[in-house]
Amino acid sequence: MDKIIVRGGKALTGNVKVSGAKNAVLPIIAASILAEEGTCVISDVPALDDVRTICDLLKSMGISLTYDHEVLTVNASQLTSVEASYELVRKMRASFLVMGPLLARQGRARVALPGGCAIGTRPIDQHLKGFEAMGAKIEIGQGFIEASVEGRLKGAKIYLDIASVGATENIMMAAALADGTTVIENAAEEPEIVDLANFLNRMGAKIRGAGTGSIRIEGVDKMTGCTHCVIPDRIEAGTFMVAAAITGGDVFVEGAICDHLKSVTAKLREMGVEVDEQENGIRVRRTGALKAVDLKTLPYPGFPTDMQSQMMALLLVSEGTSIVTETVFENRFMHVEEFRRMNANIKIEGRSAIVDGGSKLTGSKVAATDLRAGAALVLAGLVSDGETEVSALHHIDRGYVNFTEKLQALGADVERYVPETKTRETAVTETVKVSFSPNFA
Numbered sequence: 001m002d003k004i005i006v007r008g009g010k011a012l013t014g015n016v017k018v019s020g021a022k023n024a025v026l027p028i029i030a031a032s033i034l035a036e037e038g039t040c041v042i043s044d045v046p047a048l049d050d051v052r053t054i055c056d057l058l059k060s061m062g063i064s065l066t067y068d069h070e071v072l073t074v075n076a077s078q079l080t081s082v083e084a085s086y087e088l089v090r091k092m093r094a095s096f097l098v099m100g101p102l103l104a105r106q107g108r109a110r111v112a113l114p115g116g117c118a119i120g121t122r123p124i125d126q127h128l129k130g131f132e133a134m135g136a137k138i139e140i141g142q143g144f145i146e147a148s149v150e151g152r153l154k155g156a157k158i159y160l161d162i163a164s165v166g167a168t169e170n171i172m173m174a175a176a177l178a179d180g181t182t183v184i185e186n187a188a189e190e191p192e193i194v195d196l197a198n199f200l201n202r203m204g205a206k207i208r209g210a211g212t213g214s215i216r217i218e219g220v221d222k223m224t225g226c227t228h229c230v231i232p233d234r235i236e237a238g239t240f241m242v243a244a245a246i247t248g249g250d251v252f253v254e255g256a257i258c259d260h261l262k263s264v265t266a267k268l269r270e271m272g273v274e275v276d277e278q279e280n281g282i283r284v285r286r287t288g289a290l291k292a293v294d295l296k297t298l299p300y301p302g303f304p305t306d307m308q309s310q311m312m313a314l315l316l317v318s319e320g321t322s323i324v325t326e327t328v329f330e331n332r333f334m335h336v337e338e339f340r341r342m343n344a345n346i347k348i349e350g351r352s353a354i355v356d357g358g359s360k361l362t363g364s365k366v367a368a369t370d371l372r373a374g375a376a377l378v379l380a381g382l383v384s385d386g387e388t389e390v391s392a393l394h395h396i397d398r399g400y401v402n403f404t405e406k407l408q409a410l411g412a413d414v415e416r417y418v419p420e421t422k423t424r425e426t427a428v429t430e431t432v433k434v435s436f437s438p439n440f441a
């Protein structure tokens with residue numbers, strides 16, 4: 001079993017380059033299904049397990065893919081299946097994002113029910129409500145959702161009850177090839193939605209308003225391949241910003257887009273961290289003590305839920321008591337139990353965690369409970385007394401490229417224990433290549 005071993009006490013310094021955004025690239029790869037002709041050439045595609053999963057899914061539908069040096073090419077002209085298997089949807093909920101494109105292009109899709117996960121039940125009612133409003137018939141049975149439409153989907157006015165990221169993306173993709181105009185109200189405003197809309201527009205779609213609460217999509221008859229470069233990952237960037245702050249270091253997070261990280265920057269500054277926003281990245285330094293602050297997760301541009309556990313690690317070493325309120329997911333405090341193993345004093349009251357910054361963290365054996373929790377435990381390990389051993393790394397591998405190597409380059413005393421002789425980096429890159437190679441022929 002792979003483990004990350006961290007020995008605390010080193011202040012991180014230097015430069016770290018942010019990879020392409022997981023949450024942008026997954027819907028973008030799903031959207032490439034819409035291209036009846038031509039090839040999508042997508043660059044800055046991170047070599048993540050989640051990327052491999054969505055590529056495996058597209059491959060299972062007869063789509064050709066190649067991956068080399070972070071460039072993914074997708075040719076979806078030969079689409080032979082409209083089904084997403086339980087095995088692939090269970091591995092990664094974002095697999096459900098193929099439903100909109102399949103339904104729009106083929107008039108039919110059969111996708112395994114995504115189910116809940118460690119951070120909550122995560123229903124998909126808003127996605128389905130959108131498809132139904134566009135004329136689709138939805139049937140649920142034998143663990144699958146089957147959607148079908150006579151002819152083409154029809155443009156509709158859709159008001160989302162929750163500004164869901166996934167529902168906004170799925171409906172936007174479906175509407176791109178629908179008959180007539182679709183308006184999504186109370187749409188999610190995340191930067192990843194804007195990146196997806198830019199990609200779709202390059203494929204020939206007509207989308208306006210992405211990044212606001214009202215998105216207007218005029219359906220087109222056909223979409224084709226295009227080239228696109230994925231935006232930098234704001235959550236990976238935020239994680240390294242916290243790594244600099246927690247260790248009292250000085251790190252330049254190269255490629256981070258300041259605009260995407262305003263809520264994180266504001267919180268760090270409130271805590272006494274120096275954040276210097278530059279054109280090509282963000283420099284984060286900390287010399288003094290950290291102040292306790294309260295924070296509440298919210299949809300963008302509010303504080304991201306995907307940064308909640310990393311910030312909790314930082315609050316554990318600040319002076320005073322902080323209240324962290326999670327409003328996006330109903331069960332995203334699983335990491336609290338793991339932090340407690342490291343001597344943290346945290347109390348949960350409903351949707352809030354009361355974090356006492358007073359205790360000295362001690363190294364311990366802990367397990368990642370979700371992707372961000374895994375990163376947060378490593379961050380806590382960087383300032384703990386002694387050695388921390390983080391297991392269940394499959395969570396971290398879903399969303400961080402070369403996490404250990406990037407931390408090592410900043411001077412962290414951290415290593416990945418891999419039972420075999422291969423390093424993780426080689427393993428991921430090789431698997432991704434091997435996985436796609438049959439389509440090279």
Ligand SMILES: CC(=O)N[C@H]1[C@@H](OP(=O)(O)OP(=O)(O)OC[C@H]2O[C@@H](n3ccc(=O)[nH]c3=O)[C@H](O)[C@@H]2O)O[C@H](CO)[C@@H](O)[C@@H]1O
Nearest residue numbers: 023094122123124125126127162164165166167306328329
């Ligand atoms: C691959 C990807 O981009 N994942 C991100 C995406 O997830 P995801 O797209 O799943 O998140 P949503 O914005 O859809 O979920 C937000 C909330 O809405 C609820 N909900 C959602 C859809 C629906 O039909 N009904 C419903 O009730 C969810 O259970 C959750 O409580 O946005 C989340 C919120 O920023 C991030 O944490 C995830 O990293």
Ligand SMILES: C=C(OP(=O)(O)O)C(=O)O
Nearest residue numbers: 023093094306371372399
């Ligand atoms: C929750 C996350 O991702 P997903 O929606 O893919 O589970 C995340 O990136 O922190």
